[in-house]
Amino acid sequence: MRRLPPLPALRTFEVAARLGSFAAAASELNVTPSAISHQVRSLEAWFERLLFVRGTRRVELTPDGRRLLSGLTQAFDLMHDSCAVLRSPDQVRVLAVHCAPSFASKWLGPRIGRFMQAYPATTLRLTSGPEPPDLRRNTGIQLGITYGAPPERAAVEVQALGLEPTVPMCSPRIASTSEPITPQDVVRLPLIESKLNPVHWADWCRVNRVRLPPAARPSFDRGSMAIAAAVDGLGVVLETLRFAESELARGELVLLDGPGFRRIERETHFMCWRRAERDHPALSAFREWLVAQLATSPDGLST
Amino acid sequence: MRRLPPLPALRTFEVAARLGSFAAAASELNVTPSAISHQVRSLEAWFERLLFVRGTRRVELTPDGRRLLSGLTQAFDLMHDSCAVLRSPDQVRVLAVHCAPSFASKWLGPRIGRFMQAYPATTLRLTSGPEPPDLRRNTGIQLGITYGAPPERAAVEVQALGLEPTVPMCSPRIASTSEPITPQDVVRLPLIESKLNPVHWADWCRVNRVRLPPAARPSFDRGSMAIAAAVDGLGVVLETLRFAESELARGELVLLDGPGFRRIERETHFMCWRRAERDHPALSAFREWLVAQLATSPDGLST
DNA sequence: CCTACACATGAATGGAATTCATCTATACTG
DNA sequence: CAGTATAGATGAATTCCATTCATGTGTAGG
Known part of the structure; x- marks a missing residue:
C-alpha cells in the first residue's frame, strides 16, 4: 500500500509553499495562520525533514x-481539473422543492441560506x-413538504418531519405568565383558529379536559397569519412551535x-x-x- | 480559491474506483468497508452526483x-512520487540515542516499538x-537520556523528564499492605540501596522523620537490578516508580x-x-x- | 435452501484539524 | 530611534471529521 502523509497537510503545504507565506495560505484556505503552522510542522515530523526555513515574518522553502x-x-x-469536470457551471443542478407556505416562511425560509452555502x-x-404536489404528474417538483396528513401515492416515499408540539401561545400583553395558569384560564381568553393545522381547539380541550366555549373564533388558513394575529394581541393561537421560533425568542x-x-x-x-x-444526490x-436542521432546532426532531 | 472536496474522501474514492470494490479498497487503506461506504456517499453528496451504481455485492462506476x-x-x-522523493531508502534517517541503562530497559525499551511504528x-x-554522553565530542550521538543531575555543557540543551516519585517498594511477601504502616515500620525491614538514584535512604528518612538504621545494605549500581532484587524478596527498594511499572501492575x-x-x-x-x-525533524x-509517552504513562509527567 | 459476502446506515467514539490566547522577533513607520 | 504592526510559533482547548461498531439487506454461490 502506498503510504501518503495526511492529505490535508499536503494541501496546506502546497498552498503555503506556492504563496511563500503562511498568512497568505491561511487566507486562501480560510483557516487561521496557526492552523497552517501546525499542519506544516506535522508534515515535517511525518517526513522527518525541514520543508521551510523560518525567518522573522517570512518563510523560505x-x-x-x-x-x-x-x-x-x-x-x-x-x-482540481478532475473535480471541476463534475462541477462545471453548465451542469448546475436544480432542485425544485414545493413547500407548505407557513413552513416555508416560518421555518424553512430563515434556514435555506445555510443549505445554499453548504451546497453551492x-x-x-x-x-x-x-x-400537496402530485409528484406523479408534476415532474418539475422533486421534493414536496406537505402539511396535514401524510400524502399517500404509489411510488412516492414519505418521511415525517418529526413530532411537533402544538401549544397555545399569545402575546404577553394578553396573559401574564408569571403566575400559574390552568387550561380553564386559557379557554376564557379569546381564541384564534389556525384552520389548516390538523390539531384544533376541540382536540386540545378534549385532551386537557375543559369545555370549549361555543363563541365564534377568528380563523386563518395560514399558520403564519394566525401567528401574526396572536402577536398583534388578537387572542391565543394553537399552533406548532416550529412556526413561532423567532416570536418566542423575541x-x-x-x-x-x-x-x-x-x-x-403529532406529525x-x-x-x-x-x-x-431517492438516490439523486x-x-x-x-x-x-x-x-x-430539524435535529438542531429548538424543539428538536422527536421520533 | 480553488475548491476541492475533502481530500481523504477523494483518496478513498480513487482506490475504490480503481479496484472496483469497496471491500478491496478497505483492505488497501486499512479501514473498514463501512468507512469506504460513508466516504463515497459523502463525496457523492459534495458533488451532488452518483459516482457508483450499487449492485448486490458489487459496485460499478x-x-x-x-x-x-x-x-x-x-x-x-x-x-506519491513527490512524497517518495523525500522518503527514499538511501536517505533513511538514523537517530542515535544514548540512554541511561535502567531507563532504557525498564521504561524506554517497552515503548520503543511505538516510536518505530509511528516513524518507520x-x-x-x-x-x-x-x-552521560559528551555531545560536543561524540557527534555520533544525537540525543542523550541521562540519570542523576542535569548535564551542563555549552551549546547543549537539556530538558528534564518530569518529576519522578521515588517510593519504597517491596515484594508482597515481605510486607502486608492490608493494614496501615508507618515510615518507622519501613526502616525496620531489610533495605536495598539503588546507588545511582540521587535519592537515597538517608534523604527519605530525613523527609519522613525517622532514623535510618546503621545496618549494612545490599546496593546495586543499576536501578533495574535493585528492582529485580526487591521482586526476589531481598528487601525494600527506594526507586523511581518509572522503573517498576510492570512489576507494580503484575x-x-x-x-x-x-x-x-x-x-x-525529583527530576x-x-x-x-x-x-x-534542535530542529532536526x-x-x-x-x-x-x-x-x-511520559504524559500518558501511569505516573504522568509532572511539571 | 442455507450460508457467506459485499454494501448500507445510524449512532457512538477517537483523534485530527482548527481556534484561541499568548508570545517572540523583527520590519516598518513616524 | 522608539513604538507599532506583522508573521510565525506554540500549547491548551474545542470542534468536527473519519472511522468503528452494530445491525440490516439482497443476492451469489455452494
Whole structure:
C-alpha cells in the first residue's frame, strides 16, 4: 500500500509553499495562520525533514521543500481539473422543492441560506402553496413538504418531519405568565383558529379536559397569519412551535403551558419524493440537510 | 480559491474506483468497508452526483465516476512520487540515542516499538551506559537520556523528564499492605540501596522523620537490578516508580506508602541534544514523542 | 435452501484539524 | 530611534471529521 502523509497537510503545504507565506495560505484556505503552522510542522515530523526555513515574518522553502512542491502543484492542479469536470457551471443542478407556505416562511425560509452555502452547486427553486404536489404528474417538483396528513401515492416515499408540539401561545400583553395558569384560564381568553393545522381547539380541550366555549373564533388558513394575529394581541393561537421560533425568542409570544397542561404532539409535516429518484444526490443531500436542521432546532426532531 | 472536496474522501474514492470494490479498497487503506461506504456517499453528496451504481455485492462506476477517476489516478500517482522523493531508502534517517541503562530497559525499551511504528523512516540506534554522553565530542550521538543531575555543557540543551516519585517498594511477601504502616515500620525491614538514584535512604528518612538504621545494605549500581532484587524478596527498594511499572501492575511489588508518608519527587532523568540540531525533524519528533509517552504513562509527567 | 459476502446506515467514539490566547522577533513607520 | 504592526510559533482547548461498531439487506454461490 502506498503510504501518503495526511492529505490535508499536503494541501496546506502546497498552498503555503506556492504563496511563500503562511498568512497568505491561511487566507486562501480560510483557516487561521496557526492552523497552517501546525499542519506544516506535522508534515515535517511525518517526513522527518525541514520543508521551510523560518525567518522573522517570512518563510523560505528548503531544497527538500522545493523538491516536494514541484510534484505536488501538478498533482493538485490535476485533482482540481478532475473535480471541476463534475462541477462545471453548465451542469448546475436544480432542485425544485414545493413547500407548505407557513413552513416555508416560518421555518424553512430563515434556514435555506445555510443549505445554499453548504451546497453551492445546487440552485434551489422553492415554491409554496397549501396543496400537496402530485409528484406523479408534476415532474418539475422533486421534493414536496406537505402539511396535514401524510400524502399517500404509489411510488412516492414519505418521511415525517418529526413530532411537533402544538401549544397555545399569545402575546404577553394578553396573559401574564408569571403566575400559574390552568387550561380553564386559557379557554376564557379569546381564541384564534389556525384552520389548516390538523390539531384544533376541540382536540386540545378534549385532551386537557375543559369545555370549549361555543363563541365564534377568528380563523386563518395560514399558520403564519394566525401567528401574526396572536402577536398583534388578537387572542391565543394553537399552533406548532416550529412556526413561532423567532416570536418566542423575541418575547413577542409566550407559551401558555405548565404542569397542569397536556401537550399534543403529532406529525403534521411530511416530505415526499418519487421513489425512483431517492438516490439523486441533490435530493438526498437536501433531505439529510433538512433532517439535520430539524435535529438542531429548538424543539428538536422527536421520533 | 480553488475548491476541492475533502481530500481523504477523494483518496478513498480513487482506490475504490480503481479496484472496483469497496471491500478491496478497505483492505488497501486499512479501514473498514463501512468507512469506504460513508466516504463515497459523502463525496457523492459534495458533488451532488452518483459516482457508483450499487449492485448486490458489487459496485460499478457511473460515467461521472469514470470521468472523475482518470484525472485522480494520475494526481495521486504524482503525489506519491513527490512524497517518495523525500522518503527514499538511501536517505533513511538514523537517530542515535544514548540512554541511561535502567531507563532504557525498564521504561524506554517497552515503548520503543511505538516510536518505530509511528516513524518507520527512522532507524533508531539505542545505546546505553551510565555515563552521560559528551555531545560536543561524540557527534555520533544525537540525543542523550541521562540519570542523576542535569548535564551542563555549552551549546547543549537539556530538558528534564518530569518529576519522578521515588517510593519504597517491596515484594508482597515481605510486607502486608492490608493494614496501615508507618515510615518507622519501613526502616525496620531489610533495605536495598539503588546507588545511582540521587535519592537515597538517608534523604527519605530525613523527609519522613525517622532514623535510618546503621545496618549494612545490599546496593546495586543499576536501578533495574535493585528492582529485580526487591521482586526476589531481598528487601525494600527506594526507586523511581518509572522503573517498576510492570512489576507494580503484575503485583510483584507493592508500594509502601500511605497518609503518614512523605514522598520525594525529583527530576532525575534528563534528555539533552546539541542546540544546533534542535530542529532536526527526527530529533524533534523523538523528543515530542517521548514527552507524549511520559504524559500518558501511569505516573504522568509532572511539571 | 442455507450460508457467506459485499454494501448500507445510524449512532457512538477517537483523534485530527482548527481556534484561541499568548508570545517572540523583527520590519516598518513616524 | 522608539513604538507599532506583522508573521510565525506554540500549547491548551474545542470542534468536527473519519472511522468503528452494530445491525440490516439482497443476492451469489455452494
